[in-house]
Amino acid sequence: MMSSAAIAPDSDQTARARLRDAAMSVYAHHGAKGATVQVIAAEAGVSTGLIRHYFGSKDGLLAACDIHAIGALLDQAHRALADESIPPEFVTGMYHSTRAEVRYLARALVEGSRSAAELYEVGSKLAERFLSERWPDQFPPGSPATRDAAAVMSSMHLGPLVLHVHLSRRIGVDSLDPAHAPRVGAAMTTLYSTLGEFFAAENGKQLADGLSEVSEESRRTSGGLP
Numbered sequence: 001m002m003s004s005a006a007i008a009p010d011s012d013q014t015a016r017a018r019l020r021d022a023a024m025s026v027y028a029h030h031g032a033k034g035a036t037v038q039v040i041a042a043e044a045g046v047s048t049g050l051i052r053h054y055f056g057s058k059d060g061l062l063a064a065c066d067i068h069a070i071g072a073l074l075d076q077a078h079r080a081l082a083d084e085s086i087p088p089e090f091v092t093g094m095y096h097s098t099r100a101e102v103r104y105l106a107r108a109l110v111e112g113s114r115s116a117a118e119l120y121e122v123g124s125k126l127a128e129r130f131l132s133e134r135w136p137d138q139f140p141p142g143s144p145a146t147r148d149a150a151a152v153m154s155s156m157h158l159g160p161l162v163l164h165v166h167l168s169r170r171i172g173v174d175s176l177d178p179a180h181a182p183r184v185g186a187a188m189t190t191l192y193s194t195l196g197e198f199f200a201a202e203n204g205k206q207l208a209d210g211l212s213e214v215s216e217e218s219r220r221t222s223g224g225l226p
Contacts, residue, residue, distance in 0.1 A: 015046065015050060015054065016054050016064075018044045018045075018046070019040065019041075019044045019046065019050060019051060019054060019055070019061065020061065020064050020065055020068055021044075021100060022040050022041075022043035022044035023035060023040045023043075023044075023061050023062060023064075023065050024065050024068070024069060024100050024101070024103075024104040025043060025100060025103075026039050026040050026043050027062065027065065027104060027107055027108075027111075028100070028103035028104050028106070028107045029107075031107060031110075031111055032062065032111050035058070035062070036058070037051050037058050037061075040058070040061070062113070065104060066108070066113055066114070066115040066116075067115075068101070069100075069101040069102075069104040069105055069108070070104075070105055070108065070113075070115040070116060070119055071115065073105075073119060074115055074118060074119050074122065077119060077122040077123060077126060078122060080126055081122055081125055081126055081129070098178070099176060099177060099178065102161065102176050102178070103164075103176055105119075105161060106161040106162060106164055106176065109158060109161060109162050110162055120154060120158065123154045123157070123158070124147075124150050124151050124153075124154040125150070127149075127150035127151075127153040127154050128141075128146055128147060128149075128150035130150075131146055131149055131150055131153070132146055156188075157188075160175060160184050160188075161176070164176045167184075171183070
């Protein structure tokens with residue numbers, strides 16, 4: 001084990017990055033509870049004192065992981081939301097992040113980190129704008145149906161991240177490996193296209209109409225969640 005004295009000043013950035021990367025890896029595999037300072041320090045090959053030295057606490061270290069793994073995506077999403085000329089395509093960027101970052105994000109979405117939760121919210125708002133701009137009659141701006149559709153759309157796009165263990169086992173490759181991101185995207189695009197054809201046909205239209213009626217009745221009786 002290294003001590004804080006073993007790290008020269010000119011290698012501080014390397015030590016910080018090593019701790020951050022170790023924390024991302026441990027968090028991705030074991031979650032927040034399993035990512036103890038002892039396990040993280042052992043993974044990085046340093047003393048626990050360096051975590052306190054560089055980050056103050058485990059919470060400070062995980063906050064740095066959030067900034068590193070999610071911060072750029074979140075900034076991109078906020079810029080897209082503010083600039084109406086930018087289409088909501090930032091979700092694809094998640095699958096092209098480094099393997100360590102995307103695995104961290106996948107776990108953060110499950111564990112509920114603040115940055116991951118904010119990313120989901122901004123993504124849902126982008127999806128809502130996307131739907132309303134392109135199909136305003138079907139998705140009126142601000143309507144409960146549009147909000148529901150946008151939230152489900154965001155969940156569908158993030159689902160492959162959260163369920164990556166099962167998805168990888170089923171398709172036979174590591175779905176979080178950036179090299180295989182186009183394969184996941186192509187499958188999703190094909191599904192959207194094919195299901196659109198199905199719901200445009202008679203049987204699909206009947207099913208969609210029936211679900212819409214049930215959905216409206218559910219909103220009237222429940223009043224929605226706060």
